[in-house]
Amino acid sequence: SQQGEEDPQALSIQEGENATMNCSYKTSINNLQWYRQNSGRGLVHLILIRSNEREKHSGRLRVTLDTSKKSSSLLITASRAADTASYFCATDNKKGAQKLVFGQGTRLTINP
Amino acid sequence: GAVVSQHPSRVICKSGTSVKIECRSLDFQATTMFWYRQFPKQSLMLMATSNEGSKATYEQGVEKDKFLINHASLTLSTLTVTSAHPEDSSFYICSATDPSYEQYFGPGTRLTVT
Numbered sequence: 001s002q003q004g005e006e007d008p009q010a011l012s013i014q015e016g017e018n019a020t021m022n023c024s025y026k027t028s029i030n031n032l033q034w035y036r037q038n039s040g041r042g043l044v045h046l047i048l049i050r051s052n053e054r055e056k057h058s059g060r061l062r063v064t065l066d067t068s069k070k071s072s073s074l075l076i077t078a079s080r081a082a083d084t085a086s087y088f089c090a091t092d093n094k095k096g097a098q099k100l101v102f103g104q105g106t107r108l109t110i111n112p
Numbered sequence: 113g114a115v116v117s118q119h120p121s122r123v124i125c126k127s128g129t130s131v132k133i134e135c136r137s138l139d140f141q142a143t144t145m146f147w148y149r150q151f152p153k154q155s156l157m158l159m160a161t162s163n164e165g166s167k168a169t170y171e172q173g174v175e176k177d178k179f180l181i182n183h184a185s186l187t188l189s190t191l192t193v194t195s196a197h198p199e200d201s202s203f204y205i206c207s208a209t210d211p212s213y214e215q216y217f218g219p220g221t222r223l224t225v226t
Contacts, residue, residue, distance in 0.1 A: 035217075040203070040220075040222065041219065041220065042205060042217050042218060042219035042220045043156075043205065043217040045216075045217070088155060088156070098209075098213065098215075099146060099158055099161055100146075100158070100207075100215065101158070102148075102155045102156045102157075103155060104154075104155050105154075105155050107153075
């Protein structure tokens with residue numbers, strides 16, 4: 001079952017603005033990951049944050065994790081038209097060959 | 113990075129026929145493979161977990177007799193949708209974990225049942 005809830009479900013912003021997406025989950029986790037999916041395509045792994053980490057950066061991406069609130073956020077700075085995609089968080093709660101539980105996703109549209 | 117392929121990328125079949133989808137890890141041995149289904153504008157739903165040489169573990173609500181999974185080698189898992197119906201039309205995505213438990217996703221297979 002899906003345990004992740006993401007908000008907003010859809011987000012439309014102007015190119016150059018920052019985009020923030022949030023993800024909440026219900027059970028304790030080992031890792032939380034963010035993925036991007038272009039329409040009709042496979043998943044692209046963006047970033048993984050472990051349960052003992054609070055913040056992580058990768059290029060224009062910044063991810064935060066608050067395990068007390070069971071939530072995470074993904075910030076994309078200086079957005080580009082190419083960032084238009086759906087973004088999903090996924091959690092796993094077990095070390096080893098973990099199965100991922102995906103959030104509902106946020107459809108991000110960057111307007112030129 | 114590691115690559116996972118799926119074949120075919122798109123398939124159209126008639127109602128009542130069976131369709132096989134392959135998932136291969138190209139440059140690593142996959143201890144575990146996962147199969148997901150994604151309906152339009154929805155998220156990925158895990159269908160089953162596949163371990164080489166053993167029976168797949170299906171998620172609740174997924175019919176094991178309808179979605180046959182075979183994981184015959186450390187680099188290949190197959191999903192067969194038996195007696196497909198239009199409601200089985202979906203995007204099927206596999207993922208594979210390498211020995212360090214990094215998980216890599218395939219590009220997906222679009223199944224359309226007419």
